[in-house]
Amino acid sequence: MSRASELRERFRALHVDPPAEPTPGILAMPNPWDIGSARILSALGFHALATTSAGHAGSLGRHDQAVERDELIEHVTSLTACVDVPFNVDAEDCFADTVEGVVETVRLLDATDAAGFSIEDWDPRAGEIRSIGAAAERVAAARSASADLVLTARAENRLHGVADLDDTIARLVAYRDAGADVLYAPALITLEDIQRVVADVGAPINVLTLPGTPPLPVLADAGVARVSVGSMFAWAAYGALADAANELIGPGTTQYASRMLSGDVRNAAFG
DSSP: OOHHHHHHHHHHHHHHSOOSSSSTTSEEEOOOOSHHHHHHHHHTTOSOEEOOHHHHHHHTTOOTTOOOHHHHHHHHHHHHHHOSSOEEEEOTTTTOSSHHHHHHHHHHHHTTTOOEEEEESEETTTTEEOOHHHHHHHHHHHHHHOSSSEEEEEOOGGGGTOOOHHHHHHHHHHHHHTTOSEEEOTTOOSHHHHHHHHHHHOSOEEEEOOTTSOOHHHHHHTTOOEEEOTTHHHHHHHHHHHHHHHHHHTTOOOGGGGGSOOHHHHHHHHO
8 A cells, every 4th residue: 555545545534533632533634834833733643734725825925825736736735744643735725717627737737746635716816706596516526526536515605704603514515425425614612603614514524723712622512523624733833923023022032942842751752
């Protein structure tokens, strides 16, 4: 079995039978943005990781959705080589206006050691959410391009001001029927909404952990299969950097040093 196949098989199994540690009953999949952050998170015991489009773009000094497809493939190749846990790829809308373009992107991802990827229904070039039919067609095309990559389909409406939960569920069900393995609607916050999505979609659900989202044990009890953090770890790290810099140029003290990464974790991650 190739390394890619082994990682994909392991990733798929983690959605069905999540490990007891570090988060019982649910797959916690944080999002590193570079090799160092990936190695730290792996050393801390996480069993799967995911790229973040906004975090990756930020590491290049850019806004989200300002990274090219070939840059993403290079990023994925570097990250999947640096740790031995499965990696899910934030592939945005697969960088394509056409289903043929979606297929080409997935084939490029399939040639890496990525374990899975996501495709979203937001069209960044048109600045609008695609229709359910058009988005489902793209999910089906993505599925056709790889049999073993774990496919996550994302309904982006709630991130763009559409709070209609019925529309969210209709989209997720359509994407499930088009071949997605995991369904994901970023910005689901309340336990009631999350429980309804889990019940109505009837497939593994990923929840983005945001301020106000229920704690992981509550999400596990609600039947959520997987959680991720999106770009929040990246912005938290950059926020800590900015706080330290402001302390240096303000009072000139070094209290920020008390929050430095421990030597034990550094040795485990980089040794």
